Amino acid sequence: MGAYLSIEGVGITFNPRKSPTPALVGVDLKIQKGEFVSIIGHSGCGKSTLLNIVAGLLKPTLGGVFLESKLVDAPGPDRAVVFQNHSLLPWLTVYQNVRLAVDKVFGKTRTDTERDEWTLHNLNLVGMSHAIAKHPSEISGGMKQRVGIARALAMEPKVLLMDEPFGALDALNRARLQDALMQIQNTLHNTVIMITHDVDEAVLLSDRIVMMTNGPAATIGEILDIPLERPRKRLDLADDATYAHCRGEVLRFLYARHRPADADAA
Amino acid sequence: MTSVPVDEPTATSAPNLQSTLPTPPSPRLARLRERAAEVLPDIVLPAITFLIVLLVWHVIANHVATGFPGIGETWARGVELLSNPFYSNGPNDMGLFWQVLYSLGRVTAGFVLAAIVGVPVGFLMGSSAVFRRGWAPLIQILRPVSPLAWLPIGLLLFRAVDPSAIFVIFITSIWPMILNTASGVEAIPKDYRNVAAVLRLNRIEMVRHILLPATLPYVLTGMRLSLGIAWMVIVAAEMLTGGIGIGFFVWDEWNNLNVPSIIVAIVVIGVVGILLDTGMNLIQRRFDYTHR
Numbered sequence: 001m002g003a004y005l006s007i008e009g010v011g012i013t014f015n016p017r018k019s020p021t022p023a024l025v026g027v028d029l030k031i032q033k034g035e036f037v038s039i040i041g042h043s044g045c046g047k048s049t050l051l052n053i054v055a056g057l058l059k060p061t062l063g064g065v066f067l068e069s070k071l072v073d074a075p076g077p078d079r080a081v082v083f084q085n086h087s088l089l090p091w092l093t094v095y096q097n098v099r100l101a102v103d104k105v106f107g108k109t110r111t112d113t114e115r116d117e118w119t120l121h122n123l124n125l126v127g128m129s130h131a132i133a134k135h136p137s138e139i140s141g142g143m144k145q146r147v148g149i150a151r152a153l154a155m156e157p158k159v160l161l162m163d164e165p166f167g168a169l170d171a172l173n174r175a176r177l178q179d180a181l182m183q184i185q186n187t188l189h190n191t192v193i194m195i196t197h198d199v200d201e202a203v204l205l206s207d208r209i210v211m212m213t214n215g216p217a218a219t220i221g222e223i224l225d226i227p228l229e230r231p232r233k234r235l236d237l238a239d240d241a242t243y244a245h246c247r248g249e250v251l252r253f254l255y256a257r258h259r260p261a262d263a264d265a266a
Numbered sequence: 267m268t269s270v271p272v273d274e275p276t277a278t279s280a281p282n283l284q285s286t287l288p289t290p291p292s293p294r295l296a297r298l299r300e301r302a303a304e305v306l307p308d309i310v311l312p313a314i315t316f317l318i319v320l321l322v323w324h325v326i327a328n329h330v331a332t333g334f335p336g337i338g339e340t341w342a343r344g345v346e347l348l349s350n351p352f353y354s355n356g357p358n359d360m361g362l363f364w365q366v367l368y369s370l371g372r373v374t375a376g377f378v379l380a381a382i383v384g385v386p387v388g389f390l391m392g393s394s395a396v397f398r399r400g401w402a403p404l405i406q407i408l409r410p411v412s413p414l415a416w417l418p419i420g421l422l423l424f425r426a427v428d429p430s431a432i433f434v435i436f437i438t439s440i441w442p443m444i445l446n447t448a449s450g451v452e453a454i455p456k457d458y459r460n461v462a463a464v465l466r467l468n469r470i471e472m473v474r475h476i477l478l479p480a481t482l483p484y485v486l487t488g489m490r491l492s493l494g495i496a497w498m499v500i501v502a503a504e505m506l507t508g509g510i511g512i513g514f515f516v517w518d519e520w521n522n523l524n525v526p527s528i529i530v531a532i533v534v535i536g537v538v539g540i541l542l543d544t545g546m547n548l549i550q551r552r553f554d555y556t557h558r
Contacts, residue, residue, distance in 0.1 A: 085457065089476070091482075105465075
């Protein structure tokens with residue numbers, strides 16, 4: 001054992017009675033503390049399902065997830081989630097959205113002033129100090145996702161779960177947020193599981209990339225170590241041989257060995 | 267031309283350009299003219315419509331149905347009624363203000379009672395599949411029934427006209443409130459529930475932080491619909507129940523064959539309806555996060 005987070009023999013079958021569809025089969029994965037792991041695969045390979053199982057939002061039919069040797073059986077702030085579409089509450093301001101999480105997690109252990117400072121600290125971390133009084137509808141998509149990250153970070157999670165956090169953003173914004181996330185990781189060293197379908201994003205951010213086979217009955221196909229030094233710089237990596245090699249490995253897995261089922265039709 | 271940074275003034279090229287161009291009109295005047303061009307159709311077009319209606323009315327009153335009151339006659343009656351709306355010569359002879367006020371009182375009472383019952387029932391229907399399945403058929407049957415059909419039931423139950431009219435408004439208002447609240451609860455995005463789950467919000471926190479604010483816009487829409495229908499129904503209900511109120515005023519004036527008063531009352535009822543809707547709209551804007 002010894003793994004910080006351990007996914008053991010996880011399988012999930014939807015509609016077990018009427019028309020059983022196995023979505024995930026025999027997923028085993030051990031993640032060390034402070035590790036940044038990306039899960040990549042084609043649409044419908046069950047990568048979001050896997051993340052939701054770790055989050056506790058879905059219960060696996062088989063196997064289980066252990067965090068610090070304790071079975072995960074419900075959602076909780078120790079596994080904070082950054083949702084794909086930010087999921088900020090639109091009736092609360094930026095500050096209130098983060099503060100709600102801070103109050104809920106630290107309501108009993110920290111004073112009002114401490115919680116206020118912690119909220120502001122995390123908003124500052126993602127560069128959103130200037131917009132704390134704004135409502136989500138008044139800020140851009142990239143900013144919303146920053147606030148979503150601040151909310152998750154503010155919970156001081158043991159594992160940070162990110163479900164295609166930058167998927168809805170344009171390329172420039174995505175790059176900016178990836179850089180911001182790397183910078184935050186350089187100081188916080190959070191344990192992160194990130195779902196992505198962007199090969200460059202996976203290579204740039206991860207220590208390991210978990211590649212999923214196609215569904216139904218998807219499972220882990222291959223795991224790739226990314227032996228790139230940190231801190232990483234986007235521009236320096238552009239011509240880096242190791243980077244190119246890793247990128248090639250992932251591309252080969254996705255497009256040569258595990259083409260999406262409908263690739264020929266499309 | 268090479269690109270010029272936005273912040274720097276384009277000092278080198280600006281004077282040359284300006285000397286060749288005719289002096290532009292002052293920006294203030296231009297803005298005023300622009301604004302007038304925007305607003306003018308909003309005044310002129312409805313004015314044309316009203317003129318057409320008045321013309322048709324004039325033709326009908328003079329050539330088609332000569333029993334119909336003329337514009338002048340009606341106008342005089344309107345001035346008479348509206349210049350002294352606050353008089354009160356006992357319960358059978360009161361000014362228009364009092365008539366409208368009594369009607370609004372009944373609407374308010376029925377509306378508030380319907381909100382007290384309808385919104386919680388809506389929440390139950392939206393959040394419990396069992397409750398929804400149990401109650402939806404009954405509501406589907408009762409909803410299309412004209413609220414006036416309930417008036418005799420009210421009279422039987424309360425043996426008084428005022429509570430019966432309020433009862434009718436209650437029935438009128440409750441369906442949109444129940445259905446809109448329920449659909450509001452059902453429409454809460456799964457994401458918000460996931461956020462609540464990750465934060466481990468308890469039941470009370472869930473209601474306070476997610477359920478109520480997420481549903482509020484739907485509840486307010488239901489209330490706005492209810493109020494609009496209630497104001498239509500009260501006129502009819504009062505025609506049947508009598509007493510003080512704008513509905514009975516219309517009926518009473520018909521019995522006196524005082525048609526100009528009826529026309530004035532119709533306009534007053536319409537204006538009050540607009541005011542009610544505007545009020546609800548303001549409340550919606552204030553509390554509805556989707557309007558921000």
